Amino acid sequence: MKLPQPAQLVTGVVFGLIGTLVVTNVTAQPASQLRRQDNVRLRDLAIAESSQVAQLQTRLGETEARVVALTEGESQSAQSALNSRVQQLGDQAGVTEMAGQGLKVTLSDAPSLDPVVSSPSNVPPEAFIIHEEDIQAVVNALWRGGAKGISIMGLRIIESSAVKCVGNVLLLQGQVFSPPYEIYAIGDPSFLEQSLNTDPGVARIKESVERYRIGLAVQRQPLIELPAYVGPLVQRFAKPLQ
Template sequence: MTASIFALAGLIFWISFNTAQGTNIRSDESMLRLSDLIQDRSDKNAALDEKTAAMRSDVDALLHRDDDRSAADDKRLGALEKSAGTQKLRGSAVTVTLTDAPPNATPKVSGVPDPQPNDLVIHQQDLQAVVNALWQGGADGIRVMDQRLISTSAVRCVGNTLILQGRVYSPPYKVTAVGDVSSLRDALDDDPAIQNYQEYVKAYGLGWKVDEHDSVTLPGYSGTADLHYAKPVD
């Protein structure tokens, strides 16, 4: 029995040593290196997006120069590109800014329990609620941070960081929608998930701000539009 215990302990020690490769796997240093790696990959993805956008612009220019499409075909193609979100979009807009509460936040209203850590940060469902409400309010296009959303865009959060189309962002999060400002604000006010979020704004100081703009230009989506799982219907 004793020999078995020592053998198991030796196996655990060997696995830990092999994983750590001589480093302290419980130190913050390894986590910092991982964070730096993620940020570096995000920066590289951003640079690749810019190159992709420039190449796509060059290809489109060559196609327009050499093709034999009619004016009606060009008009139809332009409408499709606008609907797909690959072209710039200009118009009146609202911007919603969501921010984490201070880490030492205390209840701001009576009868509210002391906050748990999860009560003080922006979650994926909060961002999704804003995006969904703006679409419901008739948004012609939406930008999250500096990226245009399209039909295949997924707003995902890991911890308190946003991962959007291969790039990583930290709060505050900004969501800008072009459309009828009155309809967009009404949609935000009427959404049940946002109303629930507002309770945390009042209770613990989560950030919530809505700005109106007479004119904003959203960028066209410049990333890949290939489908990885879904397939077009024949």
């Protein structure tokens, strides 16, 4: 057998290497293209996902802003309602200042030099002075007439306030007052007057006005300013008689 010559061997090896390179190049090229295509798709997908995330973040921010706005609006509305309720309760309890139209009622003892007063010898001296039940009758009538607030001698009272007279002096909230006694009530003047005119206790005062010259004056006031009540909020007396 004839052996191949060295030149032929070299030539064969060279051609073999060339063939291998060609095959390798042909086989590798599609994989590289696939990788490039995959990279392109991944890049596009990442861009799309980033865009979607950005949109979601924007929507989330807008939603949070709306929630904050709604919460603040509800808080302001709730706070306003709460303040209104506190003011209403404060007015009812008498612990806040108050102003408005209403009535001024003045009660005074009979004049000592009145000839009508000095003539009856069988009438006790107590008949010619204002008593605590007279003051309480006026106050009760004013409450029933819809008074929103009442003061006696400049002191705000509430429904549980104690009215106490010793002789012809008034004891109220630790202070002593002498007649005439001024009572202010805020409310509808017509309703307040109607309640005074139909109250049995006030009717007895009017009888004393005729018989003993007890003083009773009722005046409408366009503006009354009442201070806040200062004192214990303990119920010691019943509400106005019905």
